[in-house]
Amino acid sequence: MTATTPRGASPALEEPFIPLAVPELRGNEARYVQECLDSGWVSSAGAFVERFEADVASAVGARHAVATASGTAALHVALLVAGVQPGDEVLVSALTFIAPANAIRYAGAWPVFIDAEREYAQLDPAQVAEFLAGCEPCAGGGVRNPRTGRRVRALLPVHVLGHPVDMDPLLALARATGLAVVEDATESLGARYRGRPVGRLGDVACFSFNGNKLVTTGGGGMLVTDDPALADTARYLTTQAKDDAIEYVHGAVGYNYRLTNVQAAIGVAQMERLDQLLGAKRRIAGRYAEGLRGVAGLEPMAEAAWARSAWWMYTVRIDERSFGMDSRALMRALEDRRIQTRPLWQPLPLSPAHADAVPRACPTAGDWNRRALSLPCSCGLTDGQQERVIEAVREIAATRGGRVG
Ligand SMILES: Cc1ncc(COP(=O)(O)O)c(C=O)c1O
DSSP states (O other): OTSSOTOOGGGGGOOOOOOOOOOOSSHHHHHHHHHHHHHTOSSOOOOHHHHHHHHHHHHHSSSEEEEOOOHHHHHHHHHHHTTTTTTTTTEEESEEEHHHHHHHHHTTTTEEEEEEEEEOOOOOOHHHHHHHHOEEEOOOSEEEEETTTEEEEEEEEEEEGGOOOOOHHHHHHHHHTOOOOEEETTTTTTOTTTTEEETSSSEEEEOOOOSSSOOOOOEEEEEEEHHHHHHHHHHHHTTTEEEEETTTTTOOOOOOOOOOOOHHHHHHHHHHHHHEEEEEEEEHHHHHHTTTTTTEEEEEOOOTTHHHHHSSSSSEEEEEOOOOSHHHHHHHHHHHBBBBOBOOOOOGGGOOOTTTSSOOOOOOHHHHHHEEEOOOTTTTOOHHHHHHHHHHHHHHHHTOOOOOO
């Protein structure tokens, strides 16, 4: 304790705070934003919007990209262009941030929550197969769920935490049943599935550029597809469905979902450093795997043999009995050391927001929710900061916390 430490204050309070994930904005972001301000192109048209779309399309290998105000907006429009109609059902991951389920409701459809698998926290294809096996053929595409009488129209796998879903079995099921596939790739820009970029595996895919994502525009999203008709409809719907912009003729109820040029300017600068950002995440993951090896009751994040994760989050699983405390107690103990961590999401079948969806048991999502904790993983995390996190976890494990519950 130093001479300046107030009486009773813990030395840990003097340690600088280590946040879970903050953006890395040290490239051309300010310069490009200044260009927007100087030119007056600050709104939803401008060269940076088109450049950002081209950059993301090229990084993913997709033919078309449509920039949107958020990842949630991209998901909403993706479901509409994929043919989801009010009253349809969409199969979606039970373990995910809530946005994709909300987007299904915006489209007037119903989410059917499918449990996660045990190893990588992703949508479990075996459970999708089991659900679809109980459905009946339906004229006009998709299948009918005999329990609700509703048409199942689409699959919405969410590649959570930077790791891909095991897509091949899902794509085969979608082909066999006539389901559209909308990928929620919002957390996984840069990830690969069996060598193919995430975001190129279904009919249409969505990315997010929220502040906590690998690439950020402050807020923003993107829809990508190889299908020119889907891209055109998405562009039309996200820009108020204008048939004649001068005479204000609108052919449908559209949305004001377009990204601004200022946001896109930040995105272009961020995309210039995509490989660097991905490299930083991979190094952080490697150092955690090394530094936390052998801690009893702590299971590090795994990467499937068929995957190249973008390592958006670094998430560990805590076994309360062998670690000596549960994930929430570890979160609080780290918080006392000024280290921010976060659990995974409440499983969506338990969410009050989706209480009117047909209830489905998703025990593995529940297990991930109870046991998982994401550790600080900003691309700018220094070796010293990461060492502090690793040391703190090891120390807490060694003393079994002292503060359990
Ligand atoms: C899995 C998932 N889907 C969708 C979204 C929504 O993206 P946005 O916040 O850009 O609307 C997010 C994150 O924010 C997400 O993590």
